[in-house]
Amino acid sequence: MGTVDISGINKEDLTWQIEHDSSKCTLCGKCIAACTFGAIKADVQKRKKVISNGCTPNPEVSETTVPVIKQVVTKSKNCVGCGMCAKVCGNEAIKPVYNERNRMNVKYRALNAESPKRGGRTNLHTEGRTLDKIKVGRISQMTDPSLDAMRHTFELLAPFGRVMPPENLPFEIDPMGNLSLTKKIPTTRWIYPIIIGDMSIGALSPRLWEAIAIAVAYLNEVYNIPIRMCSGEGGVPEKLLRSKYLKYMILQIASGHFGWNRIINSMPYMTEDPAGILIKIGQGAKPGDGGLLLAKKVAKHIQEIRGVPKSDLLSPPNHQGLYSIEESVQKMFLSMNSAFKFKVPVAIKVAASVTSVSVYNNLLRDPYDIVGGFFLDGIAGGTGAAHETSLDHTGHPIVSRLRDCYNAAVHQGKQGQIPLWAAGGLGMKGTLAADAFKMICLGANGVFTGRLMLQIAGCLGDDYGRCNACNTGLCPAGLTTQNPILMKRLDIDKVAQNIVNYFLATDTELKKLMAPIGNSTLPVGRSDALVTVDKNVAERLGIQHVC
Amino acid sequence: MCRIGAIKSSEYFHPSKTLELMRSQQKGHDNSGFAFVMQDLGGIFEPYKDLPLLSMACTDKGVRIAEDILHSIGFTRILQWTPDINKSAKNLQISPMPNYIFGVFNYPKLYKYATKEEKEQLLLDTRLQLRMALEEKDEGYIYSFWPDVLMLKEIGNPKDIGTYFNLHTPNNDFVSKIITVQCRQNTNYDIVRYAAHPFFLQGYTVLANGENTFYEKNKNFQKSLHKGYIGFESDSQCFLYTLHYVNKILKWPLKYYKHVITPLEFDEMQKREDSEVLLRIKASLAHLEINGPNTIIGVLPDGTLFVTCDSKKLRPVVIGSDDKTIAITSEVTGINEVLPKRNFESDIYPNEREMVVIGNDLKVQRWAQ
Numbered sequence: 055m056g057t058v059d060i061s062g063i064n065k066e067d068l069t070w071q072i073e074h075d076s077s078k079c080t081l082c083g084k085c086i087a088a089c090t091f092g093a094i095k096a097d098v099q100k101r102k103k104v105i106s107n108g109c110t111p112n113p114e115v116s117e118t119t120v121p122v123i124k125q126v127v128t129k130s131k132n133c134v135g136c137g138m139c140a141k142v143c144g145n146e147a148i149k150p151v152y153n154e155r156n157r158m159n160v161k162y163r164a165l166n167a168e169s170p171k172r173g174g175r176t177n178l179h180t181e182g183r184t185l186d187k188i189k190v191g192r193i194s195q196m197t198d199p200s201l202d203a204m205r206h207t208f209e210l211l212a213p214f215g216r217v218m219p220p221e222n223l224p225f226e227i228d229p230m231g232n233l234s235l236t237k238k239i240p241t242t243r244w245i246y247p248i249i250i251g252d253m254s255i256g257a258l259s260p261r262l263w264e265a266i267a268i269a270v271a272y273l274n275e276v277y278n279i280p281i282r283m284c285s286g287e288g289g290v291p292e293k294l295l296r297s298k299y300l301k302y303m304i305l306q307i308a309s310g311h312f313g314w315n316r317i318i319n320s321m322p323y324m325t326e327d328p329a330g331i332l333i334k335i336g337q338g339a340k341p342g343d344g345g346l347l348l349a350k351k352v353a354k355h356i357q358e359i360r361g362v363p364k365s366d367l368l369s370p371p372n373h374q375g376l377y378s379i380e381e382s383v384q385k386m387f388l389s390m391n392s393a394f395k396f397k398v399p400v401a402i403k404v405a406a407s408v409t410s411v412s413v414y415n416n417l418l419r420d421p422y423d424i425v426g427g428f429f430l431d432g433i434a435g436g437t438g439a440a441h442e443t444s445l446d447h448t449g450h451p452i453v454s455r456l457r458d459c460y461n462a463a464v465h466q467g468k469q470g471q472i473p474l475w476a477a478g479g480l481g482m483k484g485t486l487a488a489d490a491f492k493m494i495c496l497g498a499n500g501v502f503t504g505r506l507m508l509q510i511a512g513c514l515g516d517d518y519g520r521c522n523a524c525n526t527g528l529c530p531a532g533l534t535t536q537n538p539i540l541m542k543r544l545d546i547d548k549v550a551q552n553i554v555n556y557f558l559a560t561d562t563e564l565k566k567l568m569a570p571i572g573n574s575t576l577p578v579g580r581s582d583a584l585v586t587v588d589k590n591v592a593e594r595l596g597i598q599h600v601c
Numbered sequence: 602m603c604r605i606g607a608i609k610s611s612e613y614f615h616p617s618k619t620l621e622l623m624r625s626q627q628k629g630h631d632n633s634g635f636a637f638v639m640q641d642l643g644g645i646f647e648p649y650k651d652l653p654l655l656s657m658a659c660t661d662k663g664v665r666i667a668e669d670i671l672h673s674i675g676f677t678r679i680l681q682w683t684p685d686i687n688k689s690a691k692n693l694q695i696s697p698m699p700n701y702i703f704g705v706f707n708y709p710k711l712y713k714y715a716t717k718e719e720k721e722q723l724l725l726d727t728r729l730q731l732r733m734a735l736e737e738k739d740e741g742y743i744y745s746f747w748p749d750v751l752m753l754k755e756i757g758n759p760k761d762i763g764t765y766f767n768l769h770t771p772n773n774d775f776v777s778k779i780i781t782v783q784c785r786q787n788t789n790y791d792i793v794r795y796a797a798h799p800f801f802l803q804g805y806t807v808l809a810n811g812e813n814t815f816y817e818k819n820k821n822f823q824k825s826l827h828k829g830y831i832g833f834e835s836d837s838q839c840f841l842y843t844l845h846y847v848n849k850i851l852k853w854p855l856k857y858y859k860h861v862i863t864p865l866e867f868d869e870m871q872k873r874e875d876s877e878v879l880l881r882i883k884a885s886l887a888h889l890e891i892n893g894p895n896t897i898i899g900v901l902p903d904g905t906l907f908v909t910c911d912s913k914k915l916r917p918v919v920i921g922s923d924d925k926t927i928a929i930t931s932e933v934t935g936i937n938e939v940l941p942k943r944n945f946e947s948d949i950y951p952n953e954r955e956m957v958v959i960g961n962d963l964k965v966q967r968w969a970q
Contacts, residue, residue, distance in 0.1 A: 198812040198894055201913075211867055213884050220851060220885040225878070231854040233878050242884045244867055467825030470887050572814050573892045574913055582817040 063129045063165060067157045069519060070135035070150040072125040078147035081121055085139035085148050090528040090540060093133035094148075097124035123148055129165040136514040136521040138530040152519065169443060171348075173524025173534060174515050175339055175436040175479065175505060178446045183482065184453040184591055185489050191585030191600060194572030203562075203569035210564055210576060211280070212500035214330055215242035215399030215426040217471045222423070240391075240423050241399055243329065246281040247500035247576060248490055248560070249475065250507055252306050252332060252403070254288025254313075256347050256356045256367070257438030257524070258508075262533045264291075265546045266507055269553035271299045277554075279561060282329045284502070287345055287369065289313020289359040295320040300328050304401075307390065308334035309344050310369030312360040321393075330426065331390045331400040335373065338431030338478040340440035341405030341449050344369030348439055350527040353536035387424045401427030406450040406478060414459045418468045425472050429502065430456055432478020436505030438534055439525030452478035453496065457595050460497020460579060469579060473499040481506035482517065486556075487563030496595060497579045508533050510556050511549040603810045604629045605798065605918075606930035607781045607898050608939065609906045609959055613643035614926075615771035618939055619782040620763045625934040626784070627759075632694070633785050635759035636797040638806045639751040639777035641904055645682060646751065646777075649705040652679070653724050656752040657731070658698035658794070659741020666734050667702075667743070674727055675709025684775075685767045695757030695765050698741060703751055721803055725829050742794045745801050751777070754797045759784045779900055783808050796834035800841040803829065803849060804902025807841035810916040810931055811895035815888075819843065822888035826850070840897050843889045848901065855907065857882065858899075859956050859970050862891045863912035898929055909956040920949040920957055920965065927959050 058064075065071060072094055086094055103116045125133060133150050140149040162170050194200045201208075218239055225233040250270060255263045266283055273279040287308035294300060295317060305317060305328045336342070347356075347367040357364060373386065390400045402425065404413060410430060417425045432452025437445070456476040463469040476498040480489040482505075490501045508515075512531045515521035524534035532543035568574065571583045585600040586592050592599035604626040608618055619637055646654065653676075657667060671678075681704045686697075712720055728746040735741045744752035755762045763769045783798040798808035813819065816836035823830045823842045827850065830842040840862070847858050864883040870876050883890075893911030896918040900906050908918055908929050920929045921936035923943040928936045933948065951957050954970040 194814065198814055206913075207866065209866055213887070217884040217887075218881065220882075223881055223885055225853070227852075227854060231856070232875065233853060233857065233882075234875075235877060235881070239881070242880070244880075464821045465825070467822065469822060470884070575890060575892065577815075577818075579818050579821060579888065580815070 063127055063161055065125060065127050066153075067161050068125075068127065068132050069153055069156040069158050070133040071153050072123070072133055072139070072148060073151050074123045074148045076120060076122050076147075078145040079123065080145060080147075084142040085123060088138040088142045088530070090138070090530045091131060091134055091136075091523065091526070093126050093131070094123050094139060095126050097122050130162070134521045134523045135519065136523070136530045138514070169441045171346075171439055171441050171525050172445065172522040173436070173438050173440070174445070174522035175434055175482075175517060176446050176449070177517055177519050177522070179517070183479070184451065185480075185492050186483070187588045187591050188492050188584050188586045188597070190491070190495075190567060190571060190583055191598065192583040193570045198572045200572055201569040201574060203565045206569065206574060208565050208568055208574050210247055210561070211244040212247040212576060213242050213470065213473045214245050214282070214401065215473070216240035216420075216423050217242055217473065218423060219468065219471055238396070240426065241397055243399055244280070245329070245500075246279055247494060248486065248557075249282050249284055249304065249500065249502040251284025251304065251502045251504060252286040252334070253438070253504050253507070254286030254306075254345070254347075255291070255359055256288040256312075256351060256536075257286060257534060259529070259532055259535050259541045259544065260291075260355065261541050261544045261546050262508070262511055262549065265511065265544070265549035266553060267294065267299070267303070268546065268550040269557075270302050272550065272554050273557055274302055277558065279557060281557060284332050287312050287334060288347075288356075289316050291359070292316060292320055296323045296325065298326050300324060301326040303328050304330040304332050306332045306334055308369050309371070309373045310367065312345075312362065312367065312369070315361050316359065327394055327398050330398055331394070332403055332429065333373075333386050333390065333400065334403045336403070336405030336407075336431070337437065338405045338433055338435035338449055338452065339437035340444040341407060342371055343440060343444055344371045346439045346525075348525055348527070351525075351536050356536055388422065391424050399426030400424065401429055401473075401475070403429035403431060406430050406432045406452050406455040408450065410450070410455050411458050411462045414472070415462050415466070417472055418463060418466055420472065427473045427475055428459065429475045429477070430459060432476070434479025434482060435477055436508070437524075452476055452480075453493070454594050456493060456498055457496045461596075463497075464579070469497070470499065475500050475502055477502040477504070484509070487560045487567065491564060491567040492584060495577050495580045495583050497581070499576075499578055507553060510552050511544065603783055603785045603798065604931045604935075605781075605783045605808045605810050605896070605898055606928065606935055607779070607808075607900070607906055607908075608926060608928050609779045609904075609963065610926040611778070611963055612925055613773075613776035613778055614780070615776050616768050616780055616782075617763070617771045619780050620759065620768060621938045622928060622930055622935045623759060623782060623784045625938050626930065626932045629932060631785055632758045633792065634754070634756050634797050635762040635782075635784055636754035636799060637752070637780055637782040638745070638799045638801055638900075639780050640749060640806065640900055641778040642749050642751060643776040643778070644774040645680070646705065646749070649680060650749045652705050652707060653746050653748050654751055655702065655704045655706065655746045656744040656750075657702050657735075657741060658700065658744070658754075659702070659735060660699050662738065663735050663741030664700055664702065666738070666740055667731050670731055670734060671706065671727070674723075675711060676706040676727070678704050678706050680705040687765055687767050690764050693757070693761035693765055695755065695761050697755070697765060700741075701753070725803060729828065729831070747801070747804060750801065750804070752799075752801055754794045756792055756794065779904060779906060781806050781808050781898060781900060793834050795832055798835070798837055800835070800838050802841055802845050805841060805845045805849065806900040807837070807844055807897060809837040809840050809895050809897045810918070811893065811911070813837060813839055813895065814892045815890060818888045819891070840891070840895070840899075844899055846889070855901065855905070855958065856956065856968055856970075859909055859968075861886045861889050862897075862909075863953070863970070864890060865970065896931070904961050906959040907956050908951060910951055910953055912953045915953055918951060920951070921945075922947065922963070922965060925963070927963055927965065
């Protein structure tokens with residue numbers, strides 16, 4: 055009997071265990087070729103049989119060696135459960151199985167002296183989703199009839215950009231009794247109430263990023279759905295910067311300023327203004343952290359677009375030089391506004407936190423009229439790479455925080471003046487329209503979504519620990535990798551088509567939700583339309599408790 | 602559903618006319634109340650057009666509370682009028698208050714040289730103070746305290762209310778040139794006198810038919826805009842506060858009221874020369890938009906009368922006129938009662954994108970949004 059390494063790692067400790075049935079296996083090798091993580095290998099095992107022929111015992115020992123598929127067990131890189139092996143096996147001879155009694159939380163740290171990192175979003179489901187406990191309960195009937203969702207004209211538009219307090223609108227009345235503007239005021243744009251954002255080239259493969267950009271352009275140009283995409287902090291292809299499609303892109307600037315050299319250099323050649331600028335201060339999935347792109351994903355094209363050497367790219371947790379909200383308004387907003395001659399709305403994105411209301415309150419008092427939006431990102435948002443402890447244990451749920459911010463604006467009488475956009479797990483269950491609609495009723499002007507796009511594109515991961523290997527650069531679906539061979543697993547046109555289809559369905563669903571409450575424009579702040587069976591949720595959000 | 606109406610005439614007329622206007626529409630409402638606002642008063646009130654007129658309904662204790670407050674501020678009464686109550690009528694469906702007080706007051710001496718704005722502020726502050734004091738002890742209701750405006754809101758069958766207050770028989774003492782009227786209490790919620798249309802604030806009167814589905818949005822925005830935006834007992838009060846805010850506070854011309862409550866669709870707006878202004882209004886006052894179904898009748902401080910509808914579902918309303926009188930009401934049968942000899946062909950049924958405006962010269966204008 056061999057020695058067992060009790061304090062080391064063995065298959066029983068792993069989160070995912072490979073089950074291989076050699077009786078079904080044809081030894082084709084596809085599973086090994088498909089596994090990007092090197093989690094399985096071809097091996098041989100000895101088999102020993104004792105056979106006795108005849109009516110009296112006459113044992114004979116037969117020894118054979120058989121080829122098998124074997125799970126690789128290491129202290130840091132193991133099967134992530136993506137299931138590519140099972141997908142490619144025609145005989146159902148192999149599959150990963152979740153090991154509920156795994157010990158990886160202990161073993162990984164104990165053996166590697168390192169905090170585990172991964173992509174995806176929080177995997178702990180200690181509380182049910184608040185949005186699933188809320189229903190649209192105010193149905194228009196009788197005196198205020200419901201609308202016809204298929205035939206009525208609905209207007210699904212949300213403001214992006216600073217909305218002036220009505221008393222500050224610089225109007226004068228001409229002799230004909232018409233109002234006219236006496237001076238320039240900040241730009242407000244009207245866009246679809248869902249923004250796709252903000253995932254960088256680097257976090258995503260260029261092919262996926264491009265597929266999303268194609269889908270966004272297509273939705274705008276063909277279906278007249280004015281959806282916008284946020285670039286994420288990682289630069290934008292020069293060709294896009296100089297194209298007319300830039301008008302559908304919101305450019306993100308984060309603390310690392312990655313890609314901004316190229317953006318600034320392209321400015322003289324831009325034929326359209328970008329849709330907006332989003333200053334990223336924080337992110338819901340890993341609040342308090344800056345962006346993180348591990349060296350293994352910093353391929354040559356990423357180095358070029360970001361202007362960086364091949365190394366781990368860590369954005370600082372804060373923008374250097376910004377020590378107060380006032381400074382953030384004066385320095386960042388003014389400089390970004392002036393860069394585009396005050397024609398492009400500039401908004402800010404922060405991680406939801408117990409301090410969000412204070413920040414929003416301060417911004418609402420913005421004396422310069424240059425804060426064009428407050429993007430609030432909750433704990434259930436996704437990310438390409440983060441420490442697992444950040445993903446699962448830091449952050450703030452989005453629903454009550456969004457509601458608090460809206461109520462703070464109501465208290466000041468300034469709702470809508472700095473548009474509120476919320477995210478963090480919206481569309482987590484695939485039902486983006488319902489989630490968006492409920493958030494809008496609670497006070498959001500719109501929502502933004504990111505991880506859902508990966509799921510539409512074919513992400514194999516889930517929120518129960520499967521895959522979540524976006525940080526490794528080995529994405530088996532070609533979504534979050536910079537490996538040119540893996541990238542080719544993604545069919546750009548097909549992904550773009552799926553995203554377009556998803557939004558066409560979402561558009562119909564939003565109308566199907568607006569029709570029964572009898573509204574043809576977005577019901578921002580119409581919390582009277584919502585009910586919940588959960589008394590705590592009702593009390594916290596100020597909506598009707600029903601049973 | 603409510604039935605609403607308004608009559609504007611070049612000659613003084615008695616509120617009995619409004620009972621005639623509403624009588625044939627009885628099947629459309631539930632006989633639960635009757636309320637009206639008289640503006641541009643004649644008869645016994647004619648000599649006092651510039652002085653504030655108090656309209657209230659209260660208990661005996663409420664009378665004392667109000668008088669004490671008015672005296673402490675420095676108002677002095679120069680005329681008190683109480684309606685001629687018909688106490689002999691039996692089996693009336695009405696829940697009357699013990700006292701109905703309509704009094705004309707002189708401004709406090711300190712206000713001798715005060716500006717119009719200062720006086721208006723004083724009247725609003727005083728009304729709010731009276732309302733709060735009466736509400737605290739549940740001793741009555743103050744409807745208005747404003748020059749040349751008289752208001753009554755009562756719970757019960759409109760016909761019986763007319764009988765109780767002797768309103769079926771015209772006389773020359775109790776008359777005005779504009780009366781807005783509504784039959785039906787706000788049965789959606791509690792029966793509260795304050796919830797009955799018309800609503801009035803600083804010279805602006807509004808009454809509406811329908812349901813304000815953006816009530817929550819409107820209310821949340823309005824409650825911090827102005828100290829007079831209170832109560833919200835009815836979702837239709839929001840229409841009044843928006844009118845007051847747009848026309849009096851922001852000082853925008855009346856036509857922008859329509860652009861605020863029912864903004865044009867984005868694509869349509871972009872085609873217009875004034876798109877920049879309209880888009881700014883749409884953004885800044887997004888929370889004052891209404892989503893119907895409504896018909897809104899309003900009166901401005903200068904006596905301009907208007908009617909407009911929401912842009913989606915509308916509510917029935919028709920305007921009929923002859924040389925001397927304009928009548929607006931929910932159903933044409935009402936107008937047939939009061940203006941039987943008019944030219945029916947000139948009746949107007951407003952569309953969703955217009956405002957019908959009647960100035961003091963009684964000319965009817967149709968403003969396309």
